[in-house]
Amino acid sequence: MPELPEAETIVRDLRARLPGRRVSDVEVVRPDILAPDLTPQVLAAALRGRAFDEIGRRGKNVVLRFDGDVRVVVNLGMTGRLVMASSPRAAELSHVAARFRLEDGDALLFDDTRRFGRFDLYDAAGWAARSAELGAEPLSDEFTAGALYDLTRTSRTPIRNWLLDQRRVAGVGNIYANEALFRARIDPKRPARSLTRAESRRLRDALREVLAQAIERRGTTLSDYRDGTGAEGLFAHQLQVYGRAGEPCVRCGRPVERRVLSNRSYFFCPKCQR
DNA sequence: AACGCGCCCTGTCCGC
């Protein structure tokens, strides 16, 4: 589901709406979305009376910071949505798992059909420690071609799988891993450490380009993803390989292939990607 | 210690 561009789109929507507004109560409809050490009572007690402060993102996670340096970090899983109740499209939410009720009568809703999403509650130090476990932000200045090259040296795992590990690079999921590898003309099953410096450069550039373009288009909606107002993203139209098995490669015209690696599909052009 | 696998859960689609 939501990868970096989708989380970023939600964050931008919420950032324009939430800061300064105060929580009156938190209602957890489906407690299994809470981290194992968290209960609805603890979450509600931590947030009641606090105002939303900064809304941010780390990898695929939406970071809701409240006054007092309290953070709720939302991992959206496969089908998680964060939508304002005041949005006209909020009526489409059929699996609301939690509600942040606001003193002004509005609410922030978390909807999650499959309930793979998760809420974690952190103080400043706890979040700093957790964030340090996540890898580089691919859109940051630190994510250079040299850094990607260095990071891949010790791993024999296929580069597609390597990109999905959030401890190495944070925010890339299956869609954008496939798209970036196509744009960089690299075979997804190549061992990570087999990438040359030139290939690392192409992959780094391709990742940044595809993620930035997807943000511009407000994310990829295949079926479940919605932005902070409940609207769909438009980047699905720009996908060049993901979900296009059997369709012609946009570069050479040969059919795009679908294969499986570690129980997850990948899509590539066998002629263009080596 | 790096890696692959099974599992968490619901909905949809496809073949029979």
Added chain:
DNA sequence: TGCGGACAGGGCGCGT
């Protein structure tokens, strides 16, 4: 029409 199986954007815990 019904049913079983495959599949879906993620991530954790486990065994090797």
